[in-house]
Amino acid sequence: MAEEKLPTRAEDFSEWYNQLVLKAQLADYAPVRGCMIVRPYGWALWENIQAALDQRFKATGHQNVAFPLLIPKSFIEKEKHHVEGFSPELAVVTIGGGEELAEPLILRPTSETIIGHMWSKWIQSYRDLPVLMNQWNSVIRWELRTKLFLRTLEFYWQEGHTAHATRQEAVEETLQMLNVYTDFAVNEAAIPVIPGVKSDAEKFAGADTTYSLEAMMGDQKALQFCTSHFLGQNFAQAFEVKYLDQTGVLQHCWTTSWGLSTRVIGAIIMVHGDDQGLIMPPRIAPIQVVIVPIYKTDEEKASVQKTAKELKAQLIKANLRVHLDEREGFSPGWKFNDWEMRGVPVRVELGPKDVAKQAAMLSRRDRPGREGKVSASLAELPATIEKLLVEIHQSLFDKALAFRRANTRETATYDELKKAVEEGFAFAPWCGSGDCEAKIKEETRATMRCIPIDQTAVLGKEVRTGGACVYCGKPAKDRAIFGRAY
């Protein structure tokens, strides 16, 4: 209920988040520890995210498929790094149809193994390559510390899997999908991201190289937005995924995988949200425009409601996602607060005077008070709102980018790094050694988020190259982002 106030983000960011997810009815806790129920408002956001990504996947030649949930336990043991990474997180089915199973089955934590197994049957020749697949599903990882959307035992995602004839083609695919995700983050979610390479300690279990997008949340902590893995021939060797090349020689395939999950809903909440609640990025907002009718007398009500319904039809026709709030027994002010909490980008306030003038007052969710108000004639409302949504998108993105840059410091010394990670990201020279990385993590709770591919884009300016590792003082090639992370 909108009457109970959220804690402010400054008071308790974590509680602000937890309460907001429940209050906005994005999700709820399931009876099984660590599982969540995604409620209609949350799922509608996920469906918009899915649509935005799915069209990009299809435009780049990928086809959707469905591999099963149940995987023989022995599969996970075939790739040595994979088994080390995933064994502690497995859920195991031991009973089926009332009988103990001869071989226990695991619930997929990810599908490289079963896909590798099937590819070994389907792929014979270079003519069968590349294989470009994606699937939308849920996976199970037995997480101990969970938080709605950010880390749950079951989560929803897409996992792309591709097989190629050459190393180069697979590397290009890995980077292409990282670019697709970047395009989505920037142009749909309005979230600035840092594309980069993960360290060996942080990479996917079984990958040669893991790329990720890293974003800064409203509490200056880092969140891994998604990942794209170059898997080399690791899974192809473990599952004997081979093809006859054009000269008749049998070769192992080169494979990739890449995924983005319901975690990004957590990112959207934490990047854009304010003390009033959510701010939905307009292009994927479940509701882009809410119309709140204002009236006192029955006569006013009849006239306002009639115009409100016409307006709604007009906005639907313009392909806007619009909701008309006709709830009885709630004041306009209460409804304003409620929709602000739910983050609807544009509110249309429509009273008898507006109807008389054939105009309405528009309020931008991202600009509180007078500053975010615009009056517009009803005839021009669809065009005005479309323009406003573009502006809101850009403004959310700009604000988040400015925030990230303001809270990212170039650090040359370990003392500077320690201070920087208290307040955001440290952008520091690093020698590349896992030992230094481990020590930094142990001493500061900050992890190596990534080595940014475009070092200049992080702060929007040239950064120093070379220099000495912030921890050990040995020569450092690139700068890496360090930060405390979700």
Next chain:
Amino acid sequence: MAEEKLPTRAEDFSEWYNQLVLKAQLADYAPVRGCMIVRPYGWALWENIQAALDQRFKATGHQNVAFPLLIPKSFIEKEKHHVEGFSPELAVVTIGGGEELAEPLILRPTSETIIGHMWSKWIQSYRDLPVLMNQWNSVIRWELRTKLFLRTLEFYWQEGHTAHATRQEAVEETLQMLNVYTDFAVNEAAIPVIPGVKSDAEKFAGADTTYSLEAMMGDQKALQFCTSHFLGQNFAQAFEVKYLDQTGVLQHCWTTSWGLSTRVIGAIIMVHGDDQGLIMPPRIAPIQVVIVPIYKTDEEKASVQKTAKELKAQLIKANLRVHLDEREGFSPGWKFNDWEMRGVPVRVELGPKDVAKQAAMLSRRDRPGREGKVSASLAELPATIEKLLVEIHQSLFDKALAFRRANTRETATYDELKKAVEEGFAFAPWCGSGDCEAKIKEETRATMRCIPIDQTAVLGKEVRTGGACVYCGKPAKDRAIFGRAY
């Protein structure tokens, strides 16, 4: 590979089906017994089915959600009929994160129980009703005899769940969704269906009344296309789903559930397919039009390919799902067979003479040989194809309806019924007793499919009412459909 011939349907319908599913690359067997992999061509069909249904669900006010896969085992035991029905089919997780679980978790066989549990928290007053939800997911039932798409251990479906203040509203919802499914079957899948009521023996475990759509396959056997259940207050009582009514009295809700699964892909194959392979119903076909270029010399190739690409772009612009077959090393004749096997409704044959005449030859998949060929000018191709797709849809539906009616017999005696179920459906007076139903099943392997709601629509003519039960001779109110079923 298209070279290996399918068995004919007359030779071995079951083998024709199994081989066709593999050969058309709709699905494949997974390493875990009874599970399947839905391959790109099969999943594209499912996505079109999903889109067609999802827009109908949303148009009738339903919202999508996601409830978790894992359910505490104790939940399933709260509704007595439900536990009896589902206990033998459960998959049980006993180990999570390396530890034995205190309470075993089941993989959802369906979600009434966990949804009931959450509704008891979310629903307080009549203002919260109706609750109209749907989810797209997969469920697990430990089936012993499996067949791709028709009965698998894991299958994909949607499950709708609604809660209402009154019995009448819940009954209306149950029937509304049966109508939505009928609309989908007739207008998207081109499959004639018989909407009706299931017997107590065949109804959903926990339902007061189960409605279904029944269809006749190409081997005259019955297939339950989908179901819609009026659950009364059974789950509301088991999970204490209550609301305060307008007079301040606490009442149990009335609930419904309804589902349609990847089984309908099996129905599409078995209703429309012929000895050459699949015939996809045009409105949900993954590929509606395939263009096969025909050439001999390099010069011809260049000219034909150029026109073929322009044509493809023109058809995409007309919102048609089109594929241009540019594979090298396969003859046009081989490609014709391959796409016939995959059931693409319209084939465009484009050779140098066609390009010269600015025309192309169209072939209808549903009419073999000369009869299904039409020549059309390239300029008019999109319009011609759109018209053709409408005709093909209608023709597939008409043919399937005529087939069902030709193989459904009004039977007044048990001998007639026994003969009728050898060749299709028996439409017979039945007293309503479970004993008669059980005996008929035991002696003829035919089950009571449904009591058709519209008795006239079954054969397209008035049928006798009343009469004596085909088994026991006692008075019968309605006629029921009996048949051997998948």
